[in-house]
Structure formats: C-alpha cells, structure tokens
Amino acid sequence: MEPPTQTPDQPYRTQPVSFVRRGSRLQGRRREAWDELAEDFLLDLPHVHGSDTSVAPDFVLDLHAAFGRPAPLIIEVGSGLGEAIAHAAAHDPDRNYLALEVYRPGLAQTMLRISQEQLTNVRTAQVDAAAAFAGMIPAGAAAEVWTFFPDPWHKARHHKRRLVKEDYVERVARVLEPGGVFRLATDWSSYAVQMRAVLDASGHFDNLHDGERSGERSPLTQVWESGVETVVGGAPVREGKDPVSTGNTGVNEGVDLVGGWAPRFDGRIPTSFENKALEAGRMVFDLAYRRR
Numbered sequence: 005m006e007p008p009t010q011t012p013d014q015p016y017r018t019q020p021v022s023f024v025r026r027g028s029r030l031q032g033r034r035r036e037a038w039d040e041l042a043e044d045f046l047l048d049l050p051h052v053h054g055s056d057t058s059v060a061p062d063f064v065l066d067l068h069a070a071f072g073r074p075a076p077l078i079i080e081v082g083s084g085l086g087e088a089i090a091h092a093a094a095h096d097p098d099r100n101y102l103a104l105e106v107y108r109p110g111l112a113q114t115m116l117r118i119s120q121e122q123l124t125n126v127r128t129a130q131v132d133a134a135a136a137f138a139g140m141i142p143a144g145a146a147a148e149v150w151t152f153f154p155d156p157w158h159k160a161r162h163h164k165r166r167l168v169k170e171d172y173v174e175r176v177a178r179v180l181e182p183g184g185v186f187r188l189a190t191d192w193s194s195y196a197v198q199m200r201a202v203l204d205a206s207g208h209f210d211n212l213h214d215g216e217r218s219g220e221r222s223p224l225t226q227v228w229e230s231g232v233e234t235v236v237g238g239a240p241v242r243e244g245k246d247p248v249s250t251g252n253t254g255v256n257e258g259v260d261l262v263g264g265w266a267p268r269f270d271g272r273i274p275t276s277f278e279n280k281a282l283e284a285g286r287m288v289f290d291l292a293y294r295r296r
C-alpha cells in the first residue's frame with residue numbers, strides 16, 4: 005500500500021525547518037521496499053498534526069526494543085540514500101546505527117541497502133532530527149552523532165534554516181553521552197565557519213583537533229585563495245543576487261589562523277553527494293567535537 009503523502013507541517017512549528025518538501029511519492033523498487041521492509045527497519049513513530057516528519061513531544065524511544073539488543077548507538081542525521089550509514093554499520097556490527105531522515109525515497113533506498121547487505125544493526129526513522137533530539141532520543145543515549153553535508157541554505161536570508169545552529173547543538177549535546185563524539189562535514193566554507201563558531205561557543209564540546217590545519221594548511225585558507233566558491237554552477241557569484249552567501253566565500257579573504265579542522269573521518273565513505281562537490285572542485289571540511 006502506498007504510504008500517505010506528506011502534509012504541511014509548518015503550523016505546529018515555531019522555528020523554520022532545515023528541509024524543503026521534496027517529492028515524497030515512492031515508485032517502483034523503492035515503493036516495494038517501503039511496503040516490504042518498513043516493518044523491520046523503519047521505526048513506527050507517533051506523529052502530530054498530520055505531519056510525517058514530526059514526533060509527539062512526549063514520545064521516548066525504547067532503544068533496546070527498537071534494536072532488539074543493548075549496544076552503543078551511532079545516529080546519522082540526514083542520511084540521504086543511506087550510503088554512509090550502511091557502509092559503517094556493515095563494518096561495525098557491535099554497534100547500533102540509527103538513520104534520521106525526512107526524505108521518504110531516501111529512507112526507502114536506505115532500507116533496500118540494509119536488506120541487501122543483510123544488516124541487523126540499522127534502523128531508520130522518518131523524522132526531523134531537531135524534533136527527535138528534543139525528546140524522542142533519551143538523554144545521553146548516543147555514543148556518536150553524525151551530520152554530514154547538511155543542506156547549505158546559501159542565501160543569507162536563508163541561513164536561519166541551517167540545521168547546525170545553536171539550538172541544534174544544544175540538542176545534540178543532550179543526546180550524546182559524556183565523551184561522545186559529534187562529527188560533521190560540509191563542502192561549503194561559510195557553513196563550515198558557522199559550524200566551528202557555534203560549537204566552539206557552546207560550552208558543551210571540546211574540539212578533538214583544536215588548532216590543527218590552520219594557516220596555509222587550512223582548507224578555509226585554500227578555498228579563499230582558490231576562489232572556487234565564487235563560481236557556482238559555472239556562473240560567478242554576484243553580489244546582491246548571490247546564489248550563495250558571499251560571507252566567507254570571496255577570494256583573498258586572508259589566512260585562517262584558527263584551524264580546528266579534523267582529518268577525514270574513516271567511517272565516512274564518499275557519497276554520491278560528496279562526489280559531486282569534489283567534481284565541482286570544492287573542498288570538504290570535517291569537524292569532530294567531544295561532549296564534555
């Protein structure tokens with residue numbers, strides 16, 4: 005049976021959300037995957053206000069029941085097509101992996117991967133991660149939270165929609181156990197700078213690579229020198245009508261003396277999304293912070 009299509013979820017929200025409604029209809033193999041695999045791999049969440057990305061504020065997930073065993077928990081937010089989480093879970097069978105994603109076709113594709121690779125340690129949930137982290141995920145339950153390539157929301161007037169900002173970082177701090185690790189990646193320098201600033205200011209985290217890759221070794225310095233982000237889709241960025249925020253994307257911005265960039269995380273395999281960024285010549289910024 006075709007699952008219900010998404011319905012507007014703005015009325016109950018007080019904050020702008022980090023995602024847009026993309027096609028939620030499932031076709032072909034993905035539709036079959038949803039019908040056949042959701043019972044085993046998709047968490048059945050109580051939604052509110054008819055929105056299938058919401059979760060009832062008083063609902064708390066029973067992780068032991070969801071996975072059928074107690075084990076350290078890794079949560080990937082915005083897991084897309086499931087490439088990274090399926091790969092990581094296959095190489096790390098002793099830990100539980102939870103994919104939080106709002107995009108239904110992506111979740112169907114993720115469930116297909118889980119099934120094809122016969123993984124027993126992955127579950128998925130269609131939910132806004134910011135809402136899930138407010139209550140659904142028990143406090144201190146996660147050993148790691150990953151947020152790789154969140155939607156960049158380029159235009160300055162859209163920056164408020166970026167996922168990684170103060171309130172999200174507070175919620176990640178809530179779900180991580182003491183000593184737990186928050187890993188992030190982005191291919192846009194302006195968002196990378198925002199992530200680093202918000203995390204450094206939060207008071208809940210220590211940068212695992214504080215001061216590393218500064219100066220000429222900083223990917224930020226390299227982006228500024230190359231000016232690669234001043235051309236998007238083959239067209240130069242234009243002030244006023246900029247397709248990307250011109251903050252921290254210009255040529256000769258100087259040298260990044262702060263650094264703090266992590267080496268590429270081994271568990272993060274290149275996704276098709278990252279590959280497109282690399283083909284366009286952009287750099288990837290990794291960050292890793294430990295919960296105090």
Ligand SMILES: C[S@@+](CC[C@H](N)C(=O)[O-])C[C@H]1O[C@@H](n2cnc3c(N)ncnc32)[C@H](O)[C@@H]1O
Pocket residue numbers: 022023081082083084085104105106107110131132133134152153154155167275276277278
């Ligand atoms: C640019 S894609 C990157 C996907 C994947 N991480 C990768 O590297 O291929 C960002 C993903 O985050 C999802 N997303 C955005 N906001 C979200 C939220 N609040 N909760 C869960 N997923 C979200 C989007 O639906 C999209 O699939």
